Amino acid sequence: MDGTKLLQMQNITKAFASNIVLTGVNLSVGEGEVVAILGENGAGKSTLIKILGGIYKADSGEIRINGEVKNIHSAAVAGANGIRIIHQEIILVPARTIAANVFMGRELRDKFGLVDAKRMEEETQKVIDDLHLNLRADQLVEELSIGMQQLVEIIKAVSAEARIVVMDEPTSSLSQGEVETLFDIIRLLKEKGVGIIYISHRLEELFAITDRIVVLRDGKMIGDIPTPEADKDELIKMMVGRELSSYYTRNKHEIKGTSLEVKGLEHDKYFRDINFHAQYGEIVGFAGLVGARRTELMKTIFGAYQKAGGDIYLDGKKLEIKRPQDAIDNGIVYVSEDRRDEGLILKNDVKFNMGLVCLGDFIRGVGVKHGAWDKMVEDYRKKFSIKITSSRQLTGNLSGGNQQKVVLSKWLAKKPKVIILDEPTRGIDVGSKAEIYAIIDELAAEGVSIIMVSSELPEIINMCNRCYVMCEGRITGELAEEEFSQESMMTFATSRE
Numbered sequence: 001m002d003g004t005k006l007l008q009m010q011n012i013t014k015a016f017a018s019n020i021v022l023t024g025v026n027l028s029v030g031e032g033e034v035v036a037i038l039g040e041n042g043a044g045k046s047t048l049i050k051i052l053g054g055i056y057k058a059d060s061g062e063i064r065i066n067g068e069v070k071n072i073h074s075a076a077v078a079g080a081n082g083i084r085i086i087h088q089e090i091i092l093v094p095a096r097t098i099a100a101n102v103f104m105g106r107e108l109r110d111k112f113g114l115v116d117a118k119r120m121e122e123e124t125q126k127v128i129d130d131l132h133l134n135l136r137a138d139q140l141v142e143e144l145s146i147g148m149q150q151l152v153e154i155i156k157a158v159s160a161e162a163r164i165v166v167m168d169e170p171t172s173s174l175s176q177g178e179v180e181t182l183f184d185i186i187r188l189l190k191e192k193g194v195g196i197i198y199i200s201h202r203l204e205e206l207f208a209i210t211d212r213i214v215v216l217r218d219g220k221m222i223g224d225i226p227t228p229e230a231d232k233d234e235l236i237k238m239m240v241g242r243e244l245s246s247y248y249t250r251n252k253h254e255i256k257g258t259s260l261e262v263k264g265l266e267h268d269k270y271f272r273d274i275n276f277h278a279q280y281g282e283i284v285g286f287a288g289l290v291g292a293r294r295t296e297l298m299k300t301i302f303g304a305y306q307k308a309g310g311d312i313y314l315d316g317k318k319l320e321i322k323r324p325q326d327a328i329d330n331g332i333v334y335v336s337e338d339r340r341d342e343g344l345i346l347k348n349d350v351k352f353n354m355g356l357v358c359l360g361d362f363i364r365g366v367g368v369k370h371g372a373w374d375k376m377v378e379d380y381r382k383k384f385s386i387k388i389t390s391s392r393q394l395t396g397n398l399s400g401g402n403q404q405k406v407v408l409s410k411w412l413a414k415k416p417k418v419i420i421l422d423e424p425t426r427g428i429d430v431g432s433k434a435e436i437y438a439i440i441d442e443l444a445a446e447g448v449s450i451i452m453v454s455s456e457l458p459e460i461i462n463m464c465n466r467c468y469v470m471c472e473g474r475i476t477g478e479l480a481e482e483e484f485s486q487e488s489m490m491t492f493a494t495s496r497e
Contacts, residue, residue: 401432
């Protein structure tokens, strides 16, 4: 090229009523360049991308494609200018084929005006083969894993001859193998001259695949750094506006004896012969790849799934857990990996969600003790620095980090002995992650027994006292803290013995 950028967003400003969300933001992407946008939730990333995608209109500033000013006033206009956005939420029709999804809204037709399914399959298969994917264009989308469905979205973009592709948290649902496949595809797209905007909270990914990192904070561009010159600690400081003196909060706590013990636990479909224990004041990690069945194990301990055999003990006493309420009554709670669908009722307010589990504590006869309920909400708001305008604010309007704090508050109001945290920082920005880690450490200090399922190995290495590793429904390894390493965990995570 002659130096002209594929994309230039210049001096972009946007406000909603009196709330200014973007102020003079500049973003450029060159041919064959991967540019990361990094920032906490609320930094303005989504608004900037929605302006590029024609969903919002900027109040001021301009967008240039190949040097020409463009009025991107709709998603159709964005598409016509070679812009494709791959959203975190997959937008596919499960009961239709890959080819039908790829050409949805732009179907190929024969000379009689009928949809030409054969030609669409042929064209789709060409793209699939070009990207070196082991897929067939005539496969139904519902037969694919969530990770492979994400790759179908990329096939759609390539088929539409996109020149600028935006990937929003593309690895959030991918296994490690699928992440490597995605990175291979990105490298192929780079070779073809496609410009890529890559949005992720996972800093290690940015160092692996991007050329530049743009940092946003409070709607302003704080930095634009070539990736080889970037430093992780400096990026975090730029994002949150302060030094994170200890990203992972981990203090020495007194470990006071066995709390939960699982012996020979079996499930007809998901796992077999599971044996492990946890102690009071201890953080026990569970590592493994997608399909290891860690979540299914934890949901069985919690009573959401029924065991086929084996026993669960708490404080040496054998428990009969047939439903979640049995676990809750015995002091075992489970924080789901899917807070939006399983942890919260988003259309209800913060007060309602915090009181979901302990509502009975606030009922007197036919009345409700709103004073005690309000005090509980305010106590947790202060304790966890939950950013809300009032307890009546809708939970769905909170950031991911604040939603997670509401979920934790809901369960901690029951004063549990054992808390199971399933992917506790998934979809949360860096600053909020540090706050969640501090909360976990504080709970351990209070003597709570914590089981933490995480797909982020650095999280387990830096937060846990011990770690179990699972592969395909079996515990394949147990590691003491001094044995922790990503290599040792991955060895057990891929061991089928």
